[in-house]
Amino acid sequence: MKLLVANNVAPFVRGGAELLADRLVLELGKAGHEAELFRLPLGSTPEQIADSMVAAATLDVFNVDRVIGLKFPAYLIPHPDVVIWLIHQFRQAYDPAPVGWPDDPALNPLVEAIRTADRHAFRDATRMYTISPMVADRLRQANGIAATVLMHPPHADQDFRTRPAEDFFVAFGRISDGKRQLLAVKAMRGARPGYRLIVAGAPDSPAVLAEIEREIDENGTSDRVELIPRFIGEDEKLDLVSRSIGSVYLPIDEDSYSYVCYEAAMSNKPTITGADSGGTLTLVDHGRTGLVADPEPEALAACFDELALNRDRAAEMGRNARRLALDLDLSWKRVVTELTR
Amino acid sequence: MRVAMVTPMTPESAIADVMCQAIPALNEEWDLDVWCPAEPRYRSSAFPVIPYAAADRETVDALATYDLVVYVLGDSPLHARILPLARTLPGLVVLHDASMTNLVRHTAVETGTLPELVAHVRSTCGPELADLVERPESGAPTRWLEVCAEVPLDTYATENALGAVVHSRWHADRIDGRLLGDVTVAPLPVPSSRLGMDTDEGPDPGGLLADLPDDAVLLVTVGNLNANRHVDVLLRAIATGPGLARVHLWAVGASRPDDAATVNDLAQSLGVAQRFVVTGRVSDASLAEILRRADAGAALRHPVLEGQSASALTTLLAGVPVVVYDEAHYAELPDDVAVKVDPAAGPDGVAAGLLRLVADPAERGAMGERARAYALDSRSGDAYAAALVEAARLALGRRVHAHLAADLAARLLRLGLHDKPVIVERVAEHAFDIYGLA
Numbered sequence: 001m002k003l004l005v006a007n008n009v010a011p012f013v014r015g016g017a018e019l020l021a022d023r024l025v026l027e028l029g030k031a032g033h034e035a036e037l038f039r040l041p042l043g044s045t046p047e048q049i050a051d052s053m054v055a056a057a058t059l060d061v062f063n064v065d066r067v068i069g070l071k072f073p074a075y076l077i078p079h080p081d082v083v084i085w086l087i088h089q090f091r092q093a094y095d096p097a098p099v100g101w102p103d104d105p106a107l108n109p110l111v112e113a114i115r116t117a118d119r120h121a122f123r124d125a126t127r128m129y130t131i132s133p134m135v136a137d138r139l140r141q142a143n144g145i146a147a148t149v150l151m152h153p154p155h156a157d158q159d160f161r162t163r164p165a166e167d168f169f170v171a172f173g174r175i176s177d178g179k180r181q182l183l184a185v186k187a188m189r190g191a192r193p194g195y196r197l198i199v200a201g202a203p204d205s206p207a208v209l210a211e212i213e214r215e216i217d218e219n220g221t222s223d224r225v226e227l228i229p230r231f232i233g234e235d236e237k238l239d240l241v242s243r244s245i246g247s248v249y250l251p252i253d254e255d256s257y258s259y260v261c262y263e264a265a266m267s268n269k270p271t272i273t274g275a276d277s278g279g280t281l282t283l284v285d286h287g288r289t290g291l292v293a294d295p296e297p298e299a300l301a302a303c304f305d306e307l308a309l310n311r312d313r314a315a316e317m318g319r320n321a322r323r324l325a326l327d328l329d330l331s332w333k334r335v336v337t338e339l340t341r
Numbered sequence: 342m343r344v345a346m347v348t349p350m351t352p353e354s355a356i357a358d359v360m361c362q363a364i365p366a367l368n369e370e371w372d373l374d375v376w377c378p379a380e381p382r383y384r385s386s387a388f389p390v391i392p393y394a395a396a397d398r399e400t401v402d403a404l405a406t407y408d409l410v411v412y413v414l415g416d417s418p419l420h421a422r423i424l425p426l427a428r429t430l431p432g433l434v435v436l437h438d439a440s441m442t443n444l445v446r447h448t449a450v451e452t453g454t455l456p457e458l459v460a461h462v463r464s465t466c467g468p469e470l471a472d473l474v475e476r477p478e479s480g481a482p483t484r485w486l487e488v489c490a491e492v493p494l495d496t497y498a499t500e501n502a503l504g505a506v507v508h509s510r511w512h513a514d515r516i517d518g519r520l521l522g523d524v525t526v527a528p529l530p531v532p533s534s535r536l537g538m539d540t541d542e543g544p545d546p547g548g549l550l551a552d553l554p555d556d557a558v559l560l561v562t563v564g565n566l567n568a569n570r571h572v573d574v575l576l577r578a579i580a581t582g583p584g585l586a587r588v589h590l591w592a593v594g595a596s597r598p599d600d601a602a603t604v605n606d607l608a609q610s611l612g613v614a615q616r617f618v619v620t621g622r623v624s625d626a627s628l629a630e631i632l633r634r635a636d637a638g639a640a641l642r643h644p645v646l647e648g649q650s651a652s653a654l655t656t657l658l659a660g661v662p663v664v665v666y667d668e669a670h671y672a673e674l675p676d677d678v679a680v681k682v683d684p685a686a687g688p689d690g691v692a693a694g695l696l697r698l699v700a701d702p703a704e705r706g707a708m709g710e711r712a713r714a715y716a717l718d719s720r721s722g723d724a725y726a727a728a729l730v731e732a733a734r735l736a737l738g739r740r741v742h743a744h745l746a747a748d749l750a751a752r753l754l755r756l757g758l759h760d761k762p763v764i765v766e767r768v769a770e771h772a773f774d775i776y777g778l779a
Binding site: 051 | 753757758761763764768
């Protein structure tokens with residue numbers, strides 16, 4: 001088949017969705033299909049977002065047997081055969097604030113337009129899949145659509161390793177308000193001495209980085225928090241996690257199990273996540289594969305202490321996490337089969 | 342160029358009369374066929390007409406073979422079988438009225454789409470107006486006139502138009518920018534003196550004229566008698582206005598018994614019944630005789646629902662100066678052929694305007710002559726045809742834009758975005774930028 005994988009693009013933003021799309025194209029090719037990635041720009045202002053919808057709606061796609069739509073508004077592209085593998089909806093138009101837009105007369109018409117277009121695109125799709133149970137639940141609640149969960153495999157074949165835990169936790173991912181690294185940094189104020197937190201990832205903005213740096217300076221935790229404010233490569237990342245006590249990952253209402261949690265699990269490390277972190281709970285089973293805390297510095301500090309002061313237990317949780325990750329049977333073969341049948 | 346003009350051709354249609362005046366000149370420019378809804382009787386004309394029974398696929402397909410279709414629309418059921426064609430097959434739309442509420446509602450009732458129309462009005466104009474559109478009888482007649490002004494539904498008629506022809510700058514300003522094509526102002530011809538009415542339906546006008554005192558100043562208001570003709574204001578004006586004791590008011594035109602009774606009762610109560618006559622519909626000959634005797638005319642309309650006043654033009658052509666409200670297209674009349682009155686001034690303002698005409702017969706006569714000259718110079722079938730030809734030229738240039746609009750609309754419709762202004766406006770903006778449509 002000639003397959004067009006349709007994703008959106010925000011210039012200079014590269015995260016899990018982009019890695020997933022790249023890998024999907026690769027796997028489709030390996031399976032004997034002709035696959036190309038099409039990326040539709042998605043701006044951030046209401047006008048830009050409306051323009052992106054217009055661009056999608058008015059596009060003509062030629063010489064393509066099937067469009068595989070991943071994200072808004074790329075799945076709005078007109079084609080008689082669109083299979084949607086939904087990474088997530090455009091959550092600004094669905095979720096309560098602060099993830100969603102506030103009730104605003106200036107924004108509400110756009111919200112209504114997005115929901116209407118989604119409703120039509122989902123209804124007309126050949127088949128609907130989501131990348132996680134969390135996304136499927138949201139879709140069912142918001143759009144009344146029952147989609148098949150097709151969990152996404154990791155985007156890369158990584159050289160996972162496990163080493164004895166040194167005295168630090170890692171907090172990976174883009175440094176952003178949404179990932180709440182600041183919360184983990186604040187937790188270090190109340191954590192017992194004897195271990196550090198390494199925060200590593202590219203900052204979304206200078207402001208979000210500055211806020212973390214200010215927190216460290218003002219509370220005198222520079223000896224307990226190490227900042228690596230840049231994109232870190234796979235090998236460096238896997239090395240760090242392999243030597244850590246465990247991973248800390250605190251997104252708000254994450255769409256899927258998250259690569260960060262998966263990488264920790266495959267490295268035999270437990271993860272501390274938030275009770276409101278959504279899809280991360282797929283791999284973080286409180287007390288078995290990691291710890292789930294209220295998103296408060298004090299509660300998080302208690303979790304840090306629990307794992308740091310009970311290394312054997314942390315190691316056991318890590319091993320459990322790896323078993324759970326393997327049990328998910330995340331394979332690209334299954335994904336390709338479903339999306340091309 | 343092969344052009345089809347779709348117009349009513351019944352004897353009752355005054356619009357047909359003015360359109361027919363343009364046809365000889367149009368025939369010189371175009372290979373013109375005149376199509377009309379099939380009726381038991383047709384207006385006599387010097388050219389053949391092609392009647393059609395229904396605005397169905399067969400009719401659309403036949404019209405689609407022309408280079409251009411000109412749709413003639415007015416706010417009456419006589420156009421009910423034309424409106425659906427105009428919405429289906431893009432063409433040039435001639436709008437004789439600024440409000441199409443009655444026509445659109447009538448068509449919606451006939452096609453079983455009134456609920457959709459009411460829902461549209463509810464979403465755009467609010468529940469009160471929607472309820473009135475659904476049940477006009479639930480409001481007073483004057484309220485319905487206001488509804489027609491507030492919910493003109495003219496864009497419903499022009500939604501797919503390649504262009505529009507209107508008959509006043511005021512009307513053009515109301516719709517310009519609200520349809521795909523250009524808006525052309527064409528000088529509406531004065532209705533001919535041979536509208537086809539052979540009989541008088543009321544008292545003998547000749548007798549009435551004979552009974553007029555020699556010193557009477559005859560004030561006429563020509564056209565159907567309804568709540569929007571402001572006969573009540575005229576009655577109050579001649580009853581109370583100083584110096585207007587010699588003024589006799591005649592309402593010349595068809596009237597329903599209830600409406601006639603209402604104004605006759607008012608005249609009685611005001612003590613002017615001896616100076617007031619409702620003639621009913623009159624013959625062409627009687628109208629001409631009445632206008633020959635008339636000293637002044639009045640064409641008071643508020644709200645203004647028509648795109649031009651054929652009755653005011655008829656009065657002017659007869660050499661009779663008119664009193665009008667100083668608004669809408671009436672304000673476009675030259676100041677030296679009409680006395681313009683602030684509509685908010687009420688009977689006193691109208692009385693003051695009438696007094697200008699009554700007090701100075703010489704000036705009244707001179708104004709009448711200027712009125713006649715204005716009508717003769719500015720109004721003719723040829724001038725009207727020339728404007729239609731120019732409008733057609735512009736409309737043909739918009740055909741490619743119509744294709745673009747239809748294509749974009751279909752793409753938005755697929756996603757339910759066709760009625761989302763936040764998206765439609767972006768599409769329009771980009772289309773204007775890309776194709777230089779501004």
